[in-house]
Amino acid sequence: MTDLLNAVLVIILVMNLFALGTSRINAVIRTVAIQGILLGIIPLLIHKHLTIPVAIMIIVAVVIKGTVIPTIMIRALRDAQIKREVEPLIGFLPSIILGAMATAFALLIAGQLPLASQHYGTLLVPTSIATVFVGFILLVTRYKAISQVIGYLVLENGIFIFSMLLVEAMPLIVEMGVMLDLFVGIFVTCIIINHINQAFSSMDTRHLVSLKE
Amino acid sequence: MLSVWMILTAIAVLGFSGLPVCLLSSRSVVGQRIATLLMFLGSIIGLGGIAVSFNEATTPTLCVPWFLPFGQFMVTIDAISILFLVPVFIVPVLGSIYGLRYWKQSEHQENGQRLAFFYGLLAGSMALVVIAHDAVLFLIAWEIMAIAAYFAATAEDDNPDVCRAGWIYLIATHVGTLCLIAMFALWRHATNSFALMPIVGIPAETAGTIFVLALIGFGFKAGIMPLHVWLPGAHANAPSHVSAVMSGVMLKMGVYGIIRMTALLPMPAVWWGGTLLILGAITGVAGIAFAIGQNDIKRMLAYSSIENIGIIIIGLGLALLGRSLNQPVWVVLGLGGSLLHVWNHSLFKSLLFFNAGAIIHAAHTRNIDQMGGLAKRMPLVMVLFVVGAVAICALPPLNGFASEWLIYNGLFNTLGFDGNAGFPAAAIAAVPLAMIGALAVACFIKMFGAVFLGSPRCESANHAHNQPLSMIMPMAVLAVGCIGIGLFPIIATVPLDKAVKIWASLPVQTVSITTAVPLGWIAKMGLAFVVLIGVIILVLKNLPRAKVVSRAGTWDCGYARPTARIQYTGSSFGQMLVSLFNFILWPKTDLPAIHKLFPSTARFKNIVPDTILDRLIVPLFRIAGRYLPMLRILQQGQTHFYVLYILIIVIILLICGSIGV
Amino acid sequence: MTDKIIHILLLIVMPPLLLGVINKTKAWFAGRNGPPVLQSYYDIIKLLRKGMVISTTTTWIFIAGPVVTLAAVLLAGMLIPIGSFNSPIAFAGDLILFAYLFGLARFFTTAAAMDTGSPFEGMGSAREVTFACLSEPAMFFAFLVLAKLSGSLTLTHMLHGPAEGFSSAMAAPLILVSIGLFVVLLAETCRIPVDDPNTHLELTMIHEVMVLDHSGPLLGIILYSAAMKMFILGTVLLHIILPFQTRTMWINWPMFIIELLGLAIVIGIVESIMARLRMRHIPGLLIAALLFCGFGFILLVRYNQ
Incomplete structure (x- = not known):
């Protein structure tokens, strides 16, 4: 089971880098959606027997991350009529390299962290750290509001992976709360994006600087 | 003992071979011929001495007290010395023959005598460096070598570029010597003797300090990045046969120093090998990347020497790692590959420098962007260049491949097979090595294409002509060496195995190169490749209508008036790679802005400074x-x-x- | 012995078929009928029966280019195992020879291109050597992973995996490596998104532009060796992505052929649904491939001890 789990986690890592390297926002949204669905599979691979709370969590996660959120975002994108991130703060290639360095860093330090021994063999911890890093890189380096939402989503994916370690200890309701927060957050942001777009006729967050005064 | 005396005689003959030129009139070419003859004699005696030493039962040593307050006159000819003596007795004499026409005394009256004298002295002192087994004697020989190289390289000191390069060389080499003096002082303190004998039981910190000082001191001479600063300028501005000796042989003295000192120090720590692996990878990749950025044919070759030193250092690092972790296979493959690469590099790099000399002689410029089309004008030189270039890119079936193959095998072995723990981090060095290989192909295709192929871009390149036999012959000898070692690397294994055993103090019956890797396959595959080419040519010849039906101009894509100037120059060829590596190269680009619909004449300039x-x-x-x-x-x-x-x-x-x- | 003969026969006969299948797939996607699957054979045979037009600028290097390339590629083809069978030639360290034979081929192809003095061909060869500087290290990272997994330095054993077969624990690094190698395959064989084999705009090409001046049998040899290169790299990739064999030996041959044709279809699909990348973005793609293979290695060393 661990081996299959690791394979899935590696695919998630690859998707992180893909999200950093492509300029088409549509493609990034789809990547993150698939990543969300893959995340839903992970609990199946960790737990030998499926409990009802876990099953509910899987279904909710897959539905929200895999379908609902991407749909909202793609709609927002269509309304705002943009297709790609034109000029990120740092180029696509440097951000891939940055992401790769973050991933390598996560892989290297994960072994040093004081973890329960059953987690050493899996890639759960490094993947979650790397995904969080990639989320941050997306948040920091992209200008378009929608790309920043994607960064936020990737960040949350990373945290979700980490919560897999604690799934027995953590009550279902907490996870549900996080999921709800995420959903509401993105829903609201997508509405805001529309408004930014109407107010500034662009989705560039740099224009928000003019709100300073 | 006979071998020691023979080699000492050889050193004396080589060292003073330039005297006849100085004694005779500055117009006379007779002195130069006598000098070449003396060098030839000296080299024959030296090579004879090496042959004799193989048959002597014990390691021949000569030790006599002398008048100086420190040290003694102590020379030993062991297997490591022999390996480094061989290039010393082969390259300088070929360079001297080459110089008969390249630097004809009657055409260079103002500096010919000085060049001849110091050229000989350089050769002699290098031989003394590798056999000296006493710190003081070593330093004396080292300093003579440094000074002789300075005077030989700055033969044209009326040129400000040459002067500047000479000064930088002099400063760099003396900073290095300073480190060496500190190192030998420490050595004396630790061992109570100036004799360079293996020591046991010194504190790890002292050994570490000695290693670092040796690495810096010898690193300056070898041209390890970032201590390479003197190298490109000095090589580019020296007469070509002096560049050949400096690059082919003198740089190896730095390598020799590191190898000798690590042989004497006991039990290397893991970080020694690790440092060398990292330094070697940086030196190799950065060296060849800088080479791609140059337009001066000799600067390119000089940077490519830095790259090859990087490869040698990678092998050495692997061997040190093998010694620390007690892995004889790594030692044998690492050091064996690195020593074989020392030989190989002295063969193909001297060949290429001779070649560059012939090209410069014919085209009257060092800038490759102004050459072109020399293949039709100097076909023989071009064939020899192809041999050198294929060899230096480490492509099969020539010699560069054989040595890199050994190093690669060693690096892959660090992955740890058959339950052996290994040290997989070291195996990553195979990746920069692969990158060096690909970059070397780019570099030498750039040089080859810009110099020999296409049509000439300037008048003097158009009037280039074949070079006299005395300049071709030394290149041919070296090319034969490249092919020989490439097809039959097995012949080199006996001296290599001996040297490896001395270096690592391995017992006699442990692994040797031939038991560690199937070296015979390299020969078989090389021959198979040659046969395959023959078969394909035969088939091609026998196709029913495979004849040249017409000869026309190159397809110009519909452009009506193509000129030689629209060809891709060396600079444009390297442009993409230079921008890919601009984080280390920092090129100075002078890009004209295009404004109007019909822009006026503009000049684009791209220089890669060190x-x-x-x-x-x-x-x-x-x-x-x-x-x-x-x-x-x-x-x-x-x-x-x-x-x-x-x-x-x-x-x-x-x-x-x-x-x- | 029979296996060796079949190996050599497949190596010599099959490569042009891959080009045919790729073109057929692309035609199908474009809604065309497309040329027959065997068209590449017809092309090569036609070219071999023609005379040559040679530029006045060129020297013997121009002819040496295709000849050396074919010899190098053929020899490299002898080193790889096909399907579940061992390669005809195998020795420890043959993987390095394998990689460097491609380097040799590249040296002479690019030199032959420079020999014509055409600016376009210079452009093509500059691109070829530049991209190789990234794809070759990626290939070596992949080799490191395979060598570590199989505990051998012989391509035959490396590609067949450890004696008990690839275990599922190796899946994670192998996924990364196969992604990296697939990009290397596309780059080395000059397919979309790196290069477009169909374009006729000289400024945007890599491989096709290098052979603008070759004609007749020389061009035939070039086409043939390019196809053979794809055959070889595809075979290498197949060992990693489809490491399944049956017990009955003879079935493995047709199985291999079907797998390879499947790979050709995949390449055709990639070519149909993707556009060629802009030239200055290609290094990014190759660096990504290098990183994937590198990660594969780190994962393997760090987590599979």
């Missing part, structure tokens, strides 16, 4: 030159001030002593 020298050291020296003169206040020129200084120092020392610092 990052370390031109962006770090020169500015530092400039700052030092601005502020350090303030210290001149101290120099009053009056004696009592100096006495006062002495008094102050004494007081400070007394205070320090009393606090116990």
Whole structure:
């Protein structure tokens, strides 16, 4: 089971880098959606027997991350009529390299962290750290509001992976709360994006600087 | 003992071979011929001495006390010395033959005598360096070598570029020597003797310090990045046969120093090998990347020498790692590959420098962007260049491949097979090595294409002509060496195995190169490749209508008036790679902005200066030159001030002593 | 012995078929009928029966280019195992020879291109050597992973995996490596998104532009060796992505052929649904491939001890 789990986690890592390297926002949204669905599979691979709370969590996660959120975002994108991130703060290639360095860093330090021994063999911890890093890189380096939402989503994916370690200890309701927060957050942001777009006729967050005064 | 005397005689003959030129008239070419003859004789005696030493039961050593207060005259010819002696006895003599026409005494009256004298001295002192087994003797030989190389390289010292390169060389080599003096002082302190004999049981910190000092001191000579600053300028501005000797042989003296010192020190720590692996990878990749950025044919070759030193250092690092972790296979493959690469590099790099000399002689420029089309004008030189270029790119079936193959095998072995733990981090060095290989192909295709292929871009390149036999012959000898070692690397394994065993003090019956890797396959595959080419050509010839039906101009894509100037130059060829590596190269680009619909004539310029020298050291020296003169206040020129200084120092020392610092 | 003969026969006969299948797939996607699957054979045979037009600028290097390339590629083809069978030639360290034979081929192809003095061909060869500087290290990272997994330095054993077969624990690094190698395959064989084999705009090409001046049998040899290169790299990739064999030996041959044709279809699909990348973005793609293979290695060393 661990081996299959690791394979899935590696695919998630690859998707992180893909999200950093492509300029088409549509493609990034789809990547993150698939990543969300893959995340839903992970609990199946960790737990030998499926409990009802876990099953509910899987279904909710897959539905929200895999379908609902991407749909909202793609709609927002269509309304705002943009297709790609034109000029990120740092180029696509440097951000891939940055992401790769973050991933390598996560892989290297994960072994040093004081973890329960059953987690050493899996890639759960490094993947979650790397995904969080990639989320941050997306948040920091992209200008378009929608790309920043994607960064936020990737960040949350990373945290979700980490919560897999604690799934027995953590009550279902907490996870549900996080999921709800995420959903509401993105829903609201997508509405805001529309408004930014109407107010500034662009989705560039740099224009928000003019709100300073 | 006979071998020691023969080699000492050879050194004397080589060292003073330039005297006849100095004694005869500066117009006479007779002296030059006698000098070449003497070098030839000396080399024959030296090679004979090497052959004799193989049959001697014990390691021949000669040890006599001398008049100097320190040390003694002690020389030993062991397997490591022999490996480095071979290039010393082969390359300089070929260079001397080459110089008969390249630097004809009657055409270079003002500096020919000086060049001849120091050229011989350089050869002799290098041979002395590798057999000296006493620190003081070693340093004396080392210093003679450094000075002789300076005078030989700056033969044309009326040219400001040559002077500048000479000064940088002189400063760099003496900073290196300073480190070596510190190292030998430490050595003396640790062993109570100047003799270079293996030591046991010195503290790990002392051994580490000696290693670092040796690495820096010898690193300056070998051209390890970032200590390579003197190398490109000195090689580019020296006469080509001197560049060949400097690059082919003298750089290896630095490598020899590192190898010798690591052989003498006991039990290397893991970080020694690790440092060398990292340094080697950086030196190799950065060296060849800089080479791609150059337009001067000799600067390109000089940077490519740095790259090859990087490869040698990678092998050495692997061997050290093998010694620390007690893995004889790594030692054998790492050191064996690195020593074989020392030989190989001295063969193909000298060949390429001779070649560059012939090209410069014919085209009257060093800038490859102005050449082109020399293949039709100098076909023989071109064939020899192809041999050298294929060899230096480490492509099968020539010799560069054989040595890199050994190093690769060693690196892959660090992955740890058959339950062996291994050290997989070291195996990553195979990746930069692969990158070096691909970059080397880019570099030499750039050079080959710009110099020999296409049509000539300037008038002098158009009138280039074949070179005389005395310049072709030395290249041909080296090319035969490249092919020989490439097809039959097995012949080199006996001396290599011996040297490896001395270096690592391995017992006799442990692994050898031939048991560690199936070297015979390299020969078989090389021959198979040659046969395959023959078969394909035969088939091609026998196709029913495979004949040249017509000859026309190159397809110009519909452009009506193609000229030689629209060809891709060396600079444009390297442009993409230069921008890919601009984080280390920092090219200075002069890009004209295009404004109007019909832009006027514009010039594009792209220069790759040496990052370390031109962006770090020169500015530092400039700052030092601005502020350090303030210290001149101290120099009053009056004696009592100096006495006062002495008094102050004494007081400070007394205070320090009393606090116990 | 029979296996060796089949190996050599497949190596010599099959490569042009891959080009045919790729073109057929692309035609199908474009809604065309497309040329027959065997068209590449017809092309090569036609070219071999023609005379040559040679530029006045060129020297013997121009002819040496295709000849050396074919010899190098053929020899490299002898080193790889096909399907579940061992390669005809195998020795420890043959993987390095394998990689460097491609380097040799590249040296002479690019030199032959420079020999014509055409600016376009210079452009093509500059691109070829530049991209190789990234794809070759990626290939070596992949080799490191395979060598570590199989505990051998012989391509035959490396590609067949450890004696008990690839275990599922190796899946994670192998996924990364196969992604990296697939990009290397596309780059080395000059397919979309790196290069477009169909374009006729000289400024945007890599491989096709290098052979603008070759004609007749020389061009035939070039086409043939390019196809063979794809055959070889595809075979290498197949060992990693489809490491399944049956017990009955003879079935493995047709199985291999079907797998390879499947790979050709995949390449055709990639070519149909993707556009060629802009030239200055290609290094990014190759660096990504290098990183994937590198990660594979780190994962393997760090987590599979």
